[in-house]
Amino acid sequence: MKSEPNLKTVAKMANVSIATVSRAINYPDKVDPSTLSRINKIIKEINYRPNRVAQRLRIKGGHRKIFGLLVPDIQNPFYVDVIRGVEDYAYSRNYALLMCNFAQSKDKETMYLNIMKSESVDGMIVAPYDEFDKEVIDLLQKGFPIVCVDRGLGDYQDVDIILVDNEKGAYEAVSLMIKKGHKRIAYIGGLPSIPTSQQRKDGYVKALQKNNITIDDSLIKFGDSKHESGKEIARKLLSLKNPPTAIFTGNNLITLGALESIHASGKKIPQDVAIIGFDDMPWSISLNPPLTAVRQPGYEIGKRAADMLYQRIMDPDRAYSKVMLNTILIERNSC
């Protein structure tokens, strides 16, 4: 494989030192116009591009033009929206993106965190594994620029974070169910260790309490945030002697799994069982039936997270900001 052209190649062709070439690229007004144009012509001719690895090694933190992005589950369309938001922002500012999916595995998260660090990213956007995420907190304490999305870090407050009012979103959804006359409402959450799973449960509980419905613990279940567990838990719930008449599902994938089980059980939605999902999807309207869902602005979250990270990098001493966006309850036909 032929080796790529580098500064030396260009310098030799232009009969100047590599420093001049470097300057021609980074500080064009610091080099003589005629030299500049000669260099530029050569660069174009041989299609020279600076080696980012060498650049990153030399340049100090904050100006390497690369972000890290670490999401828990790329199969979840919500995170895909977040990714797109981050990516669009990065592209617009000419940042590269080192994007990793830790697939809800603590080991993978640790490994990717290490890779990102040792890839010398300027900063990263992370949806932490859980609220105690030691690795992330360590990084923050060392002063590494990080913004959290979707999930916070419990008591640890010195961090930029953008998320959604999960409790309120859940509260509204469950309130709607109650308004429609449901009393036996189940909640299927994701991994219990994930903050959002708990917050959404809290919203669910509040709504029941507010309406004087006693909490039935056998209707509150947690899975692993994936399709299969939604399916399995819904199946069990529906085969209870006294099954719920409504199910509030804690994320996208769980919703889809639950939907599958409800259909398999032969029950009609919403007549026999109602369902509202946390997280809307572009195709929710094409589901059977069109799904009533709590929409999170994933794309916006991603975009703003990237901007927060950028600001943090540019001014490491600025105050931490917490942004909490609202969800929207989209009523369709599943409740």
Added chain:
Amino acid sequence: MKSEPNLKTVAKMANVSIATVSRAINYPDKVDPSTLSRINKIIKEINYRPNRVAQRLRIKGGHRKIFGLLVPDIQNPFYVDVIRGVEDYAYSRNYALLMCNFAQSKDKETMYLNIMKSESVDGMIVAPYDEFDKEVIDLLQKGFPIVCVDRGLGDYQDVDIILVDNEKGAYEAVSLMIKKGHKRIAYIGGLPSIPTSQQRKDGYVKALQKNNITIDDSLIKFGDSKHESGKEIARKLLSLKNPPTAIFTGNNLITLGALESIHASGKKIPQDVAIIGFDDMPWSISLNPPLTAVRQPGYEIGKRAADMLYQRIMDPDRAYSKVMLNTILIERNSC
């Protein structure tokens, strides 16, 4: 921000030269056991990790342990499967992954290709923008390790590639429609420049011809491979004076869009209009109605692509391999 420990830090603490530390890590049997354990203790203690950027700069191609992955649309669940396959393989071999989504934009593709090159990846897995993709072909000609997934490069044959028999998959789907009595069958393809859009159309045409149904060009449409265009085109198709009784959609997102339009039109599926989608989704069964679809083994494609890339890197002179996997037609209730 405190600076990370490096070889020098460890060397100083262990009272040896950085070369010895480096050897302790890379060739443990080349250093004295007592020195080794001393060094290892220190490494663990201060949690030293080699700087991948510096490593990559030094180490020559093929052993830098980083792959690039370039997909056309991360919103399309098919590519998400491919990504997962590649990622699992990479993780198992301790490779990092520079993952980029060019969102069906030629400009972005070019930029990401450049970034990957200048990030010095060992090789990359790419679903090219179209079959003429000059940038990708250039890279190949320079001997850069690349494997193509999902889409080929037209006449350019010197490349490893793994994809699915699109024509056959489409042929089977449309044949099923015909068997069910449909004569006016529409095809909504993705971007016409994408090879798969054409191959799936070819399968569609073949099935019609085989059954002596005359091709009606007004029923063959191409969009931009996204949800919106599926929706829009389906809407127009359905409002024709003589609308199709069946629609074969050329990808995931188009299917979802078309589904939305069909529902909006008030037509019943499959009584009024049948639909079969290319690409199955985990939640196809939860759609309204459960979707009949052509399944591509995305995860396997990703996994095998990664392995092909690995093999290519390890042995640059091996013969090129083309792998064509079969699709499976999954009959549910939409046709």
Added chain:
DNA sequence: TTAATAAATGTAAACGTTTACATTATGAAG
């Protein structure tokens, strides 16, 4: 003309690794 200033360019160090080569210490064989 000369001295001072500004503009253009060059030189070399630094970033954190790996590795060819040189050096030293260790032990075995004669």
Added chain:
DNA sequence: CTTCATAATGTAAACGTTTACATTTATTAA
């Protein structure tokens, strides 16, 4: 006790940039 091989370690160059500093050249002011 040499002599030689081997093991352990060190030295320094290299990877491709950026940049502080030094040098050269051109320009201006006196």
